[in-house]
Amino acid sequence: MGGPATHALAVAGPRITAVGQLPELTERFPRSEVVDLGEAVIVPGFNDAHIHLAMTTDDLLHVDLAASRVTVVTEAQLRIGDEAARTPAGQWIQGTHYDDSKMMDGRVLNRWELDEATSEHPVHVMHVAGHWGVVNSAALVLAGINEESEDPPGGAFGRDASGNLNGIVYERALAKVGSVIPPHDPEDRLRALAQAVETFHAAGLTSIGEAYAEPADVELFREGIERDLLTLRLNVLVGHDHYDAVRASRAFEGGDPLRLRFDGVKAFVDGAIGGRTCLLTQPFEGTTDDYGIQTTSTADLAAIVRQAHENGDRVGIHANGDQAIAILLDQLEAAQRALPRSNLRHRIEHCTIVNDELLQRIQRVGAISVPFGSYVHYYGEKLLEWYGPQRVGRMFAHRSFLERGIPVLGSSDYPCGPYQPLLALQSCVTRRGYDGVAVGENQRITPYEALSLYTVAPAEASGEGHLKGRLLPGYLADFVVLGDDPLTVPPDQIGSIPVLATYVGGRRIWPDRGVLSALGGSGSM
Numbered sequence: 211m212g213g214p215a216t217h218a219l220a221v222a223g224p225r226i227t228a229v230g231q232l233p234e235l236t237e238r239f240p241r242s243e244v245v246d247l248g249e250a251v252i253v254p255g256f257n258d259a260h261i262h263l264a265m266t267t268d269d270l271l272h273v274d275l276a277a278s279r280v281t282v283v284t285e286a287q288l289r290i291g292d293e294a295a296r297t298p299a300g301q302w303i304q305g306t307h308y309d310d311s312k313m314m315d316g317r318v319l320n321r322w323e324l325d326e327a328t329s330e331h332p333v334h335v336m337h338v339a340g341h342w343g344v345v346n347s348a349a350l351v352l353a354g355i356n357e358e359s360e361d362p363p364g365g366a367f368g369r370d371a372s373g374n375l376n377g378i379v380y381e382r383a384l385a386k387v388g389s390v391i392p393p394h395d396p397e398d399r400l401r402a403l404a405q406a407v408e409t410f411h412a413a414g415l416t417s418i419g420e421a422y423a424e425p426a427d428v429e430l431f432r433e434g435i436e437r438d439l440l441t442l443r444l445n446v447l448v449g450h451d452h453y454d455a456v457r458a459s460r461a462f463e464g465g466d467p468l469r470l471r472f473d474g475v476k477a478f479v480d481g482a483i484g485g486r487t488c489l490l491t492q493p494f495e496g497t498t499d500d501y502g503i504q505t506t507s508t509a510d511l512a513a514i515v516r517q518a519h520e521n522g523d524r525v526g527i528h529a530n531g532d533q534a535i536a537i538l539l540d541q542l543e544a545a546q547r548a549l550p551r552s553n554l555r556h557r558i559e560h561c562t563i564v565n566d567e568l569l570q571r572i573q574r575v576g577a578i579s580v581p582f583g584s585y586v587h588y589y590g591e592k593l594l595e596w597y598g599p600q601r602v603g604r605m606f607a608h609r610s611f612l613e614r615g616i617p618v619l620g621s622s623d624y625p626c627g628p629y630q631p632l633l634a635l636q637s638c639v640t641r642r643g644y645d646g647v648a649v650g651e652n653q654r655i656t657p658y659e660a661l662s663l664y665t666v667a668p669a670e671a672s673g674e675g676h677l678k679g680r681l682l683p684g685y686l687a688d689f690v691v692l693g694d695d696p697l698t699v700p701p702d703q704i705g706s707i708p709v710l711a712t713y714v715g716g717r718r719i720w721p722d723r724g725v726l727s728a729l730g731g732s733g734s735m
């Protein structure tokens with residue numbers, strides 16, 4: 211990156227062999243096939259450091275209740291009722307992408323409304339941010355949750371004004387529901403995986419960080435690679451509950467590490483930004499006592515960090531609120547003090563709300579920040595309503611991280627936020643919501659910096675900076691062909707730039723598959 215504009219790439223097998231002007235390259239490689247891309251722009255393949263492919267796969271097998279489809283409770287009931295009519299009685303019905311903040315009737319779905327949609331099936335509807343859900347009465351019975359049930363540690367059962375269960379299940383309490391829902395058929399999952407992969411390629415993604423995998427997901431990924439359905443390159447964070455099992459089974463060994471790698475251990479300190487459950491030092495705007503939820507005890511967190519650190523493995527720990535980040539930093543600092551490992555850079559997933567002191571500590575302990583790239587666009591004015599105008603200037607603090615020299619990676623956290631990297635670039639550059647509202651404009655970054663978040667930075671963080679993120683000889687031929695240049699179009703139009711084609715390892719993988727040997731066109735990196 212940073213060199214003069216590249217006009218042509220020579221590609222042999224999975225790697226770039228040369229970059230330069232087209233006449234020069236055709237002379238050097240006279241027998242190559244030339245692909246003329248006209249005025250199109252080539253950039254390195256996008257790399258989203260924190261996204262949920264396994265969850266996206268399962269969501270494709272569930273009822274879509276996204277705000278683009280459902281705007282009032284009755285529409286959600288209709289969609290669930292339709293699915294119930296097609297589903298044998300007693301089988302689970304799962305809804306996904308539900309976002310109460312975008313509902314026009316301004317209230318949250320409850321168990322009785324789900325009972326109206328079907329009383330013959332257990333129903334679970336997951337909130338878009340993934341930190342709470344709503345279930346119907348049949349699901350409460352199957353999960354063994356009743357009016358006498360006590361809240362589990364790090365979770366809660368929602369109740370109405372008279373103290374009755376309203377069907378909302380928060381944070382760790384979700385596990386009580388999840389444990390009684392049977393897994394999907396592996397062939398159904400493979401079909402959905404292929405669909406999810408194609409959707410991501412269509413947005414220009416060539417590499418991703420899978421932000422939470424269990425052993426069954428790793429198995430799914432291996433099978434997907436085997437059948438050539440999974441053509442994204444994956445770095446995987448494994449859920450801490452499954453860390454021992456994955457180590458014992460050597461699930462990541464024996465394959466191609468350029469396609470599937472273990473990246474670290476995933477755990478959580480607190481709740482969500484969009485779900486309003488993150489752990490804060492100052493209460494949520496408009497409340498005096500709501501500081502959010504700590505979802506893992508400090509003692510458990512300490513044990514998780516210590517074990518991974520001692521093994522020389524990275525942790526990638528979800529910490530959104532400023533209080534959650536402080537609690538996590540205590541543990542990262544303790545681990546580095548007890549056993550200094552300067553090459554082991556742990557990740558703070560989301561790392562949303564910071565301040566000067568936290569930034570200093572993050573820098574000193576050598577941690578990597580992985581903030582949301584598209585939340586400003588996705589939530590807009592709601593962020594001001596929930597967090598206030600002062601605090602939003604310290605949220606998704608891309609500018610502050612860059613100024614401090616803290617590694618900062620691009621991430622969508624899809625399905626929690628939009629997955630399109632170009633939309634994230636626009637969001638980071640403009641700091642404007644879908645509604646046009648400005649959110650913490652002091653954190654704006656340049657288009658070039660925003661592009662780096664989704665190319666060079668994640669490659670360097672995963673130790674693949676010599677292979678990915680740049681268009682240079684010896685690098686993997688992973689790149690995207692765009693209809694316009696994200697570095698020069700007006701910033702509010704970056705998200706609308708068409709993705710024309712996506713290549714992985716020299717192979718055109720989207721819109722249809724083909725092999726490439728040489729390519730002409732204009733590149734900007």
Ligand SMILES: [Zn+2]
Binds near residue numbers: 260261262421623
């Ligand atoms: Zn996530």
